Amino acid sequence: MLLKTMRENLIECGLSALREGLTTGTGGNFSACDRASGLMAITPSAIPYAEIKPENIILLDIDTGAVREGEGVPSSECDMHRIFYKYRTDLNAIIHTHTPYAATLSCFRKPLPAIHYLVAFGGLDIPCAEYATYGTVALAKNAFAAMKDRKAVLLANHGLLAGGSTLSEAYAVTEEIEFCCQIYCRAMSMTTLGDPVILPQDEMIRMIERFEDYGKRIEEHEEI
Template sequence: MTDDERALRSRMIDTCRKMNATGLNQGTSGNLSVRHGAGLLITPSSMPYDNMKPEDIVEMAWDGTYLGRRPSSEWRFHRDILKARPDVDVVLHCHSVHATAVACHRRNIPAFHYMVAVMGGNTLRCARYATFGSQALSDAAIAALHDRKACLLGQHGQIALGKTLDAALSMAVEVEALAQMYIAACALGEPPVLSDEEMERVIAQMQRMSYGLAPEGDSTKPA
């Protein structure tokens, strides 16, 4: 293992610990992967993040073979998303409370607030339900993530994408915040939705201003 790879593995562990520290995740649930070399690095299965060391991060090839510990049970959608999406280098999955609550109703989050555009369109989609760890779940996630940087997973949680670890974590935080706002707004009745034309203007404005990106931007190599 090179010094650079060890540092990357350490940053992955730091990101996972931040997921729990910020309340995005609980216990050993959730998982994280980063494009690396001829495949990816992914967190191991059922290991507390506080106990994790760089050596515990699993190296996986595109064909699903791996070195080291048993990878996360959700390795399929990590691998498949990274293969299908050359525009992203990090896949973060967590069970944040409000996003999961919306996902338990299998609801898309519409453009009730302009920040929905940060995900790349006029909705935050919810993928159909499928058993965890299954190819069906991976297929559902890829469909929901088409032209998007995040999605909900029906009765499961959320997935956030990024070019860097910080960008993916920031996206997950944004998803959770929007889900919390949406639940609060729905308590007063179904909120009005911004038009597709307005969301197109918002997206164009965000692109001009690099709005909603992690501090270092979203166009660098994995952090």
């Protein structure tokens, strides 16, 4: 079996998302790519996460989209994953979910601003891609165009797409952006307090730089 460990990791990722309320039923899709072989692995369509076996994870050729291995039908959003692997070599994992607050915010078709410094997990802000029917190449192209140099994008009237250099990073981006969407939705419901304050771009640039080596450095401090 090709890419067995990657397949197993995708199954565990889907189960974790289910446990943590980041997805429901068979919703959402998870993928990762192997640059050496030119293959991507993606969760299947219409199989509950608890029932997915490694052989159900579908392997596709990144360049052509041809199925190379796997029992079942690849996720309907396979093109939306593949377009990133084909044209953005910084991303090796993609997660698409219908998280409650990101999906709610996506219905307004507006970006998630820098309401909290954790938005920097995805970029300076999180754009919202133009609407297109799910499972279409049009949606894949809209998501790719909107995400640009970010690691996350809202899909209008749909949900959230997040990416990372690893599957664990893509999962972390999903968690943090959903948290920030929750904060923003709640803040916007408290208008009696005034408008929420958005962090300036220079602070968000600083946050992005700090997150690049997060957990790999000891903080430098001035004397207190």
